[in-house]
Amino acid sequence: MAKNPKRRHFTIDGLPVIDARLPLEVHITGRDIKHAKRRSSDCCAAARALCRENPEIVEAHVYMTVTLLKKREHVERYTTPPALRLETMAHDRAGIFLPGDFTLGAPTGGRRLGHHAGGKKKTKTGNSTRKVHKVMGVRPMAPRGPGQTEFT
Secondary structure (H helix, E strand, O other): OOOOOOOOOOEEOOEEEEEOOOOEEEEEOHHHHHOOOOOOOOOOHHHHHHHHHOOOOOEEEEOOOEEEEEOOOOEEEEEOOHHHHHHHHHHHHHOOOOOEEEEEEOOOHHHOOOOOOOOOOOEOOEOOOOOOOOOOOOOOOOOOOOOOOOOO
16 A cells, blocks of 8 residues: 655654554552642653653653653654543642553544544534633643654
């Protein structure tokens, strides 16, 4: 099967971003929580636990929907599970995070890099619009688009 020559390749700090192929387990302990920083994608309890458990991970950034793991040759992209998302929101707002086990998922279907949804579909009465709810007091969103710098 031929590759699409127009497909965009995403990079962060010059390293290619690739989708994870298998899920990844992470165990967050009380020590990870104690040394975590609020509203920080790279110093939160989950990021600290990921770096502690996996020596090949140079840096980890945990966002609301995406988790990025920087390794020596590439950046691996996982989906953040809903339970971990809720814990990070609670920690960002109030400093409360409960220890536990979480499974970062491998992106599938429409969540994979390079997959684009079709155009907007109109209803008989026109486009329906839904008000977007912005969650305040939590970490910023993950970088979007090619060539964005996130790791420091």
